[in-house]
Amino acid sequence: MRQETTPSSASGGSQRQPGRIGWLLLSPLIAWSVAFVVAPAVIMLVYSFAHRGTLGGVILGFTLENYAGVLDPVYMQIVVRSIGYATITTLLCLAMGYPVAYLIGRSDEKLRNALLMTVMIPFWTSFLIRTYAWVTILKSQGLLNSLALQLQMISEPLEMLYTPGAVVLGLVYTFLPFMILPIYSSVEKLDGALVEAALDLGAGPLRAFSRVIVPLTAPGIAAGVLLVFVPSLGIYAVNDIMGGGRVDMIGNIIENQFKGNARNWPFGAALGTTLLVSFALIYWLVNRRQRAETGAPGAPAIRGGLS
Amino acid sequence: MIRLVTRMLGSLALALGLAAPLVAVAAEELNLFAWSEYVPQSVLDGFTKETGIQVNYESYASNEEMLAKLMSGAANYDLIQPSEYVIEALVKENQLLPIDHAKLPNLKNIGKEYWDQPHDPELKYSVPYMQGTVGIVLNTKKVKDPVTGFGDMFQPKYKGRIVILDDSLEIVTWGLATQGIGPDGVTKESLVKVRPVLTTWLPLVKVYDSDSPKTPLLNGDVDLGVVWSGEAAILIKEQPGNFAYVLPKEGAHMFIDNLAIPKGAAHVEAAHKFINYILRPEVSRKISEEFPYTNPNLEARKLLTPEELANGASYPKGNPKLSTFRDIGPLAADVDKLVTDLKAKSGP
Amino acid sequence: MKLVTRLLGVWMGFILLFFYLPIAVLVLFSFNQSKLNIVWTGFTFEWYSSLWHDTVLVRALQNSLIVAVFTTAISLVLGTAGAWLLHRYRYRAASVLETLAFLPMIVPEVILGVSLLILFVTIGVQLGYTTIVISHVTFCFPFVMASVQARLAGLDPALEEAALDLGATPLQAFTKVLVPYLMPAIVSGGLMSFTLSLDELIVTYFTASAGTRTLPLEIFGRVKKGLDPSLNAISTVFIVVTVVALVITEVVRRRNP
Numbered sequence: 001m002r003q004e005t006t007p008s009s010a011s012g013g014s015q016r017q018p019g020r021i022g023w024l025l026l027s028p029l030i031a032w033s034v035a036f037v038v039a040p041a042v043i044m045l046v047y048s049f050a051h052r053g054t055l056g057g058v059i060l061g062f063t064l065e066n067y068a069g070v071l072d073p074v075y076m077q078i079v080v081r082s083i084g085y086a087t088i089t090t091l092l093c094l095a096m097g098y099p100v101a102y103l104i105g106r107s108d109e110k111l112r113n114a115l116l117m118t119v120m121i122p123f124w125t126s127f128l129i130r131t132y133a134w135v136t137i138l139k140s141q142g143l144l145n146s147l148a149l150q151l152q153m154i155s156e157p158l159e160m161l162y163t164p165g166a167v168v169l170g171l172v173y174t175f176l177p178f179m180i181l182p183i184y185s186s187v188e189k190l191d192g193a194l195v196e197a198a199l200d201l202g203a204g205p206l207r208a209f210s211r212v213i214v215p216l217t218a219p220g221i222a223a224g225v226l227l228v229f230v231p232s233l234g235i236y237a238v239n240d241i242m243g244g245g246r247v248d249m250i251g252n253i254i255e256n257q258f259k260g261n262a263r264n265w266p267f268g269a270a271l272g273t274t275l276l277v278s279f280a281l282i283y284w285l286v287n288r289r290q291r292a293e294t295g296a297p298g299a300p301a302i303r304g305g306l307s
Numbered sequence: 308m309i310r311l312v313t314r315m316l317g318s319l320a321l322a323l324g325l326a327a328p329l330v331a332v333a334a335e336e337l338n339l340f341a342w343s344e345y346v347p348q349s350v351l352d353g354f355t356k357e358t359g360i361q362v363n364y365e366s367y368a369s370n371e372e373m374l375a376k377l378m379s380g381a382a383n384y385d386l387i388q389p390s391e392y393v394i395e396a397l398v399k400e401n402q403l404l405p406i407d408h409a410k411l412p413n414l415k416n417i418g419k420e421y422w423d424q425p426h427d428p429e430l431k432y433s434v435p436y437m438q439g440t441v442g443i444v445l446n447t448k449k450v451k452d453p454v455t456g457f458g459d460m461f462q463p464k465y466k467g468r469i470v471i472l473d474d475s476l477e478i479v480t481w482g483l484a485t486q487g488i489g490p491d492g493v494t495k496e497s498l499v500k501v502r503p504v505l506t507t508w509l510p511l512v513k514v515y516d517s518d519s520p521k522t523p524l525l526n527g528d529v530d531l532g533v534v535w536s537g538e539a540a541i542l543i544k545e546q547p548g549n550f551a552y553v554l555p556k557e558g559a560h561m562f563i564d565n566l567a568i569p570k571g572a573a574h575v576e577a578a579h580k581f582i583n584y585i586l587r588p589e590v591s592r593k594i595s596e597e598f599p600y601t602n603p604n605l606e607a608r609k610l611l612t613p614e615e616l617a618n619g620a621s622y623p624k625g626n627p628k629l630s631t632f633r634d635i636g637p638l639a640a641d642v643d644k645l646v647t648d649l650k651a652k653s654g655p
Numbered sequence: 656m657k658l659v660t661r662l663l664g665v666w667m668g669f670i671l672l673f674f675y676l677p678i679a680v681l682v683l684f685s686f687n688q689s690k691l692n693i694v695w696t697g698f699t700f701e702w703y704s705s706l707w708h709d710t711v712l713v714r715a716l717q718n719s720l721i722v723a724v725f726t727t728a729i730s731l732v733l734g735t736a737g738a739w740l741l742h743r744y745r746y747r748a749a750s751v752l753e754t755l756a757f758l759p760m761i762v763p764e765v766i767l768g769v770s771l772l773i774l775f776v777t778i779g780v781q782l783g784y785t786t787i788v789i790s791h792v793t794f795c796f797p798f799v800m801a802s803v804q805a806r807l808a809g810l811d812p813a814l815e816e817a818a819l820d821l822g823a824t825p826l827q828a829f830t831k832v833l834v835p836y837l838m839p840a841i842v843s844g845g846l847m848s849f850t851l852s853l854d855e856l857i858v859t860y861f862t863a864s865a866g867t868r869t870l871p872l873e874i875f876g877r878v879k880k881g882l883d884p885s886l887n888a889i890s891t892v893f894i895v896v897t898v899v900a901l902v903i904t905e906v907v908r909r910r911n912p
Contacts, residue, residue: 018744026746029737033755036793040770041758052637055396056371057378074648081651100670103663105839110908113842117901120846122674124897125681125890126874127854129882132522133677136684136693139526143680161528162513164655173673178798181847185806185840205659219805227760227801227847234763237856244523245473245515246654248647254763259371261476262643265769272766279761284754291750338865343876348711363865366876376861379769380776518878525693541881545691598880 041276047269056263066270075253075271082249085239086232089171090179093228094221096172097179101220102213104180105187116184123177131170131241138166162244170242175232179224186220230279250275335360337577340377341388342564343368345437347597354584360577368518377402377569385572386581391563392632394433395426399634403432404568410579413586416606424563424631425491433565434582435603437594440623441477441560443553444539449530456555457485460531461508470523470532473515475646476632476639477560478505481533484557491633498638498645505646510653524550539620540599552620554627561629563603595621678894685887692884702884703892712889715873722784722869723852726791730848733792734799735841739833742807757801759794767794768861775862782864790862791852798851799844806840 018026048066050058069075104115122130137143140157148154160166190213198208214221236251250271257268339346343366351362365382367373370393377384389397397403408414414434421435422428443460449468454460460469471478480490482501514523520534521542539552566585568578584590591607599621602608608616616622635642688697706713737756741749759767771790772782780786814836818828834841856871863872874886 015743015745018740018746022740022744022746025736026740026744026752029733029740029756030752032733032793032796033752036771036774036789037755037758039774040767041762043770043773044762044766052640053378054636055378055400055402056374072644074644074651077651078647096670099663099666103660103667110905112839114901114905116842116846117897118671119674120850121894121897121901122678123850124853125678125894126871126886127856128871128874128878129681129886129890130677132882133680133684135522135526136680137676139523139528141527173677176670176674177850178847181843182802182805185802185843188839189806189809189836216809219808223801223805226757227798230757230760233761240473243655244513246512246650248650248654251763253647255765256475256643256647258375258765258769259369260643261371261474262640263371263374264640264643267640268763269766272763275763276758276761280754280758283757284750287753288750343878344880365865365868366872367860368875368879372860375769376772379772379861381772381861382782382864519881521691521881522693525691541691545689 044269044272044276047266048273050266050269052264052266054263056258056265058265058269063266066266067274069267070270070274078248078253079250081247082233082251085167085171085247085249086229088168089175089232090225090229092168092172093176093179094224097176097224098183098221101180101183102187105184105190106192112188116181119180120177127174127237130173131238134166134170134173134242135161138169161242162246164243164247166242167239167247170238171232171235174235174238175228178227178231182223182227183217183220186217186223190216233275335574335577337362337574337581338383338385338572339364339581340373340384340386341366345388345564345598347593350585350590350593353590354581357584358577358580360574360580362581383571383573384569385574385578387567387569388436388564389433389567390632391424391426391565392634394565394567396634396636397567397569398427398432402570404570404572404575405431406434406568406582407579410576411583411586413583416586416588416591416604418603418605421563421603425633426563426631427565433567434586436564436566436585437598437600438561438563438603439536439600440554440627440629441472441533441535441562442539442620442623443555444524444532444534444542444620445551445553446524446527446530446549447551448549454531454553456553456557457481457533458557460533460555461511463511465531466511467513468530469512470514470516470520470529470534471512472520472533472535473517475643476635477533478646479642480560480632481555481557482508484555484559487557489558489630490560491630493633493635493638493642495638495641498641502645502649505649506653509649512653515650536620536623537598537600540618543618543620544599552623554623554625554629556627558628558630561631563631681887682891682894685884685891687884687887690883691881692887693881702888705885706888706892709885709889711868712870712873712885715868715870716889716893718784718867719853719870722787722791723849725784725788726795726852727845727848729788729792730796730799731841731845734796734844734848735803735837737796738800738803738807739837742804742810757797760797762794764794764857768858771858772861782862783867786862787859787867787869790858791855794858795848795851798847799841802844802847803837803840806837810836 138161145157588606591604
């Protein structure tokens with residue numbers, strides 16, 4: 001049974017006006033954000049208009065040449081490439097991670113946390129050593145090639161490393177857990193009865209999935225997409241190692257300005273600010289629209305007494 | 308709830324307990340900011356034992372990383388370890404304290420050729436720590452044709468078998484060398500000139516790696532490389548007979564890493580003591596043992612083993628054309644852009 | 656349905672294989688004789704015994720753990736509170752606040768590191784555990800917040816109202832009804848936060864001091880010289896300890912339901 005939903009009753013009408021208590025409780029968060037998020041962002045913004053210092057650093061001033069540089073086709077081609085890789089990674093993580101999150105979420109309560117830990121433990125080892133382990137596996141004299149040659153599946157070693165495929169593999173490997181975890185907590189609260197009901201009413205498993213399960217886990221999916229796509233835009237190390245340094249992305253360019261020969265902090269800051277403003281704008285607009293529609297971020301279209 | 312709080316208090320206590328020994332109450336301290344793994348622990352321990360001065364060793368992986376933290380106004384470092392072209396820039400910007408030669412009786416151990424370099428002709432602000440070159444390393448089992456320079460190396464027959472440093476300034480100077488232009492000739496015009504050269508070179512490269520170019524060489528994924536001499540020396544040590552090091556006939560970069568005292572240093576005395584300690588032949592020799600670069604300390608070289616001196620990458624034979632890098636100022640941004648562009652166009 | 660569960664199980668097995676393959680290699684190579692650790696040359700235990708003397712490395716691991724624990728604790732508090740407050744109250748600046756909270760995720764690490772360092776230097780805070788934890792929390796708590804928010808969406812408010820009707824104080828309603836409900840999201844967010852903090856490199860480079868080096872800093876520092884197998888060894892030791900702790904917890908839990 002679906003309840004009538006109106007924007008103001010999205011969380012059932014218990015969204016209140018924050019009184020003094022509401023603002024008081026929120027103040028630590030606001031203070032933290034202002035101190036450690038706003039302040040660095042402002043520093044970055046100021047730097048983006050400054051002049052390049054000789055030893056790195058900046059000479060404060062005002063110039064738009066850094067932003068002009070951002071629009072340069074040399075860097076635009078890399079921005080496009082980064083967005084492409086981030087998108088592919090996110091989609092693959094979603095496809096590969098959803099079933100895992102679903103299984104864990106529907107598992108026995110006793111098993112769930114253990115399964116989650118099992119999923120996360122590999123990522124508590126050093127990123128560098130893990131990635132070099134992949135190099136050992138994928139290189140031309142590596143484990144996979146040796147195995148395939150032994151089994152006579154191939155006659156010559158395959159070139160798996162230092163390719164775009166290797167980069168995608170590295171990216172998916174790095175971000176998959178961050179897709180699984182948010183989706184898991186959405187799946188966990190699924191009422192099994194709903195799925196049963198849908199199936200009883202004649203829906204095939206596929207329909208039950210797409211019409212019932214997916215919409216109900218939409219907030220988890222949205223969170224997973226956010227937590228994979230956004231950070232993957234800033235990636236620099238995985239693609240550097242897996243791609244042989246040939247697949248530069250935005251993250252590498254920005255890094256170069258601060259830690260490479262360029263010593264061009266203002267340009268790096270301009271790139272960073274552009275990324276930030278683009279993300280902030282899109283996120284804020286989507287967020288506002290969602291709040292207007294449903295009163296809460298990420299809330300699914302099917303609403304009502306489903307919790 | 309209570310369990311949670313108890314656990315948190317427990318970890319807090321544990322943390323403080325663990326942190327205690329780290330809050331060392333030292334008589335005197337020295338804040339050393341150097342390349343990662345470039346100063347052996349045994350050297351630091353020896354220094355502390357003799358002088359009682361505690362050394363706090365922070366490290367970085369590139370000159371620019373060092374500058375980034377230094378220029379952000381961070382901690383007061385007493386010693387930094389910049390390469391020669393960074394010294395030049397630091398001196399220009401008055402960021403270094405002069406070195407008092409009277410406090411460094413061991414300074415005479417440094418070879419004469421290191422005294423007359425353009426970045427610091429009289430060693431007023433820096434003391435050479437280690438020297439090296441950037442050259443060509445070959446897997447002699449795979450590369451049969453003679454390779455004497457960049458021209459021989461960047462040939463279509465080696466496509467996909469090459470690793471080079473991921474350093475835009477290096478790459479550009481190699482290209483310039485084939486045009487007869489040295490590292491002091493980086494100008495807007497010469498960058499235009501070098502572009503077509505690099506456009507033919509870069510598509511041949513399989514891997515860019517400044518951190519560990521020896522990895523793809525040992526893995527057999529590439530057969531030739533333009534790498535730091537230290538990397539080549541390690542390869543030769545590891546698999547003697549398989550690798551050879553060649554200084555390109557068109558010209559090679561000779562880099563000199565130095566110790567210098569930054570402006571905000573608080574322990575200038577201790578810094579001088581440390582430098583003098585490093586200049587002792589027995590101590591300097593220990594550094595060579597760990598890092599097979601070229602030791603500028605001639606007295607220390609006398610203490611090296613025949614194998615170490617025979618390593619063609621550590622102590623190259625012949626009379627190759629060597630030059631140090633100069634500070635190129637704002638052109639660094641153009642250099643970076645050029646290489647970024649060509650990399651992107653030639654990559655997958 | 657059983658078929659579906661079986662298929663999901665097979666898929667999960669495949670994913671776990673994918674996750675653990677490099678870990679298996681990592682563990683294997685911790686016994687590698689070659690110091691350069693690039694090609695396998697033979698079997699040895701020497702790297703494990705070298706850990707006894709490598710106080711620098713062990714201390715780095717300790718530092719990483721301390722930082723990760725504190726980071727996770729603070730991130731959980733900030734993230735959960737933030738998500739819940741934004742859900743509960745209709746702040747007019749809600750969208751702005753949320754966007755603000757998520758900004759650190761998009762700011763490139765090197766920029767975050769440099770600007771936080773400048774901030775700390777300007778305020779005059781000494782670099783150390785505090786500055787590292789602050790910088791870690793800043794980009795970790797959005798992950799907790801996103802996780803908890805997703806779980807809050809679709810929360811039946813009747814739950815809380817029922818509790819209050821039955822005589823619970825608002826605090827009790829929070830701790831005994833809401834927090835248990837949010838547990839999966841809290842665990843989820845906590846795990847993400849812990850993982851991110853453990854392996855963080857760039858921001859830590861800028862906000863750490865000589866005495867508070869973390870494991871990633873140590874490991875990355877050794878790349879040029881060669882990642883010798885002692886690094887694999889310490890990672891293996893850490894995994895083994897974690898798995899053993901996990902197994903013990905599970906066994907204990909099954910004994911005391």
